[in-house]
Amino acid sequence: MSSADRQRWDAKYSGKSVAGELMPNGWLLKHIESLPRGRALDLATGLGHSAIELARRGWEVTAIDISPMGLQIAAESARRWGITVQWIAADLDVYPLPRDHFDLVTCFYYLDREELPLRVVQSLRPGGMLVFETYTLDQLRVPGNHLTNPDHTLRPGELLTMFSELRVQHYRDEVLPDRAVASLLAQKVASGSASIRDSVSGAG
Incomplete structure (x- = not known):
C-alpha cells in the first residue's frame, strides 16, 4: 500500500463512530469456540471489532x-469495553511479522495474494490457526456491489492455493444474500508434515 491508500482509508473512517455494539466477522464467530487461546493477530483490522471480540x-x-x-476509533471502542489490544498502524506490505509467534491469525476482506500468504504461515506457531475470508469474483454480480476491480477478488479455488501449506479444516465458496465470499479455517502443521484437507465443501 501507499500514503494514498492510508489517506483513502482515513477518509473512509473519519465519519465513523465508536462501536456501541461489536460486529465481529461471522465466519470467525462460527468457529471461535474451537480456536486455540493464546496470541492472536488480526490483519487489516479496520475498526477492530473482531480484534476486540478476540480479546x-x-x-x-x-x-x-x-x-x-480507524485504529483511533478501534482503540476508543476497546477502552469502552474495558479491553486491551495492541494496535499497530502499519503498511502490511512492509511490516515484518514475527515467525512462529501466533496461535491464531485472522484476516477479513484484505487481499494480498503475492507475499502475505507465506508471511502469515511463517508467523503461525505449529498448531496455530488461520481464519480468513474475503470476496470472490462473484461479488461483482451481487446487487449493490461496491467493488469495481476484479483483481481485488478471489478466483475459484484460489484461497486454497494461497494457503496450500496449511491443513484445511473448513472451507466455503458461496454467494450469500449480501455478498460472495471464500472463507477458510486452516491449521499450520508441524514442519515436515504434509498439508491435509480435512473438510472442503461449498458450505463449510
Missing part, C-alpha cells in the same frame, strides 16, 4: 491496519 474472549491480541484514523 474479550481471552486472547492476547495484536491488530494491524494502515489507517491511524
Whole structure:
C-alpha cells in the first residue's frame, strides 16, 4: 500500500463512530469456540471489532491496519469495553511479522495474494490457526456491489492455493444474500508434515 491508500482509508473512517455494539466477522464467530487461546493477530483490522471480540474472549491480541484514523476509533471502542489490544498502524506490505509467534491469525476482506500468504504461515506457531475470508469474483454480480476491480477478488479455488501449506479444516465458496465470499479455517502443521484437507465443501 501507499500514503494514498492510508489517506483513502482515513477518509473512509473519519465519519465513523465508536462501536456501541461489536460486529465481529461471522465466519470467525462460527468457529471461535474451537480456536486455540493464546496470541492472536488480526490483519487489516479496520475498526477492530473482531480484534476486540478476540480479546474479550481471552486472547492476547495484536491488530494491524494502515489507517491511524480507524485504529483511533478501534482503540476508543476497546477502552469502552474495558479491553486491551495492541494496535499497530502499519503498511502490511512492509511490516515484518514475527515467525512462529501466533496461535491464531485472522484476516477479513484484505487481499494480498503475492507475499502475505507465506508471511502469515511463517508467523503461525505449529498448531496455530488461520481464519480468513474475503470476496470472490462473484461479488461483482451481487446487487449493490461496491467493488469495481476484479483483481481485488478471489478466483475459484484460489484461497486454497494461497494457503496450500496449511491443513484445511473448513472451507466455503458461496454467494450469500449480501455478498460472495471464500472463507477458510486452516491449521499450520508441524514442519515436515504434509498439508491435509480435512473438510472442503461449498458450505463449510
